Amino acid sequence: MLTRRRALLADAAAAGAASTAGVLGALDGTDPVPVPAAAPAPGPPARRALRPSAYRLQPLTGYGPPRASLARTPVRREPLLSVSGRGRTMVLTFDDGPDPRYTPDILDTLAAYEVRAMFFVCGEMADDNRDLLARMADDGHVVGNHTWSHPLLTGLSRRRIRTEMERTCEVVDAAYGEPPRWFRAPYGAWNRAAFQLGAELGMEPLAWTVDTLDWTAPGTRTIVGRVEDGAAPGVVVLSHDAGGDRSQSVRALRSYLPRLLDSGYHLTVPRRQPA
Incomplete structure (x- = not known):
């Protein structure tokens, strides 16, 4: 990128002041915006080196179609607690994954009913299961950021x-295809x-x-009851697809999802509009 930028600036200088103004005008709004680099977290080193520029220096330009900003x-x-939408709209969210033992079953159930959901993933889980993030992208689900190791943020x-x-x-950017646009604090501790x-x-x-409290393994029937009792327009349901035995969560989804659809609920994902 720097070589390309120097070439552009050199051409502009040779062409004179008028040409320079034209080049700078063409590049207006695309100058890099540096963000201070973060120091590595204490503890064991990361499994693999990270690209140093992805979230610290934005590229001057690119060779493909630009992403919508x-x-x-x-x-x-305070965090958003509900979503807006037409009619009886609800959002299903799953935290802590992806986990190859449970996430594929959840994705299969959602696909069977053509329903999209949100997955707030932990980086260390996503790093080991990038194929599942790719499938989430293919199926139209939204992937959010749930931190790397699920710590209590208020103590960091x-x-x-x-x-x-x-x-x-x-x-997420590497495996899903775009950076996350949503964030959820572990334990809801903001x-x-x-x-x-x-x-x-x-x-x-x-x-x-609506918190299903499925992480306590209260029983499939109890999880189903909590979702159905809390169902209402704009509701965001919290479940988990990792962090323990989530077989009850998998079975509960198979039960309450068709019932919600039969009751007229529209299960979808929130969208953020480009500027």
Whole structure:
């Protein structure tokens, strides 16, 4: 990229002031926007080296079609709890994965009913299961950032929070095909740094309206009841596809999903519009 930029600037200088103004005008709005690099998190080293430029230096230009840019992400003081939509719209979300033992079954069920969902992935799980992120992209699901190692953010430094987010953004971008546009704090523990850093990385914070508490393994019938009792327009349902034995979550989805559809609910994913 730097070689290409030097060539452009050299040509502009040789052509004179008028030509220079034309070149700079053509490149307006595409100058790199540096973001301070995060220091590595304490503990064992990462499994593989990360691309240093992906979320720190934006390229001057590219050789393919440009990605649609999003409007500047607002810094919120609390996460979004519900979504807007026409009629009886709901969103199903799954945290902590992907896990090859349970996520494929969840994807199969969603595909059988042509329903899209959101998956808030942990970077260390996504890194080992990139094929599942690719399938999520193919099936039209939305992948969000759930940090790298699922820590309690309120006990971390700002630098460590940034590292947790950035490393996961790297993996999602590489495996899913685009960076995550949504973020969810582990345990629902948000703080000011999480909101600010998430916005800097272009992500909106999304919480939930209905918690299935499936991580406690309360029984398939109990999980189904919690989803059906909490169903309402705009509801965001929290379930898990990793972090333990999620066989109850898999079976529950097979039960409540067709019932919600038969009741007239539209299960979909939120969309953020390009600027």
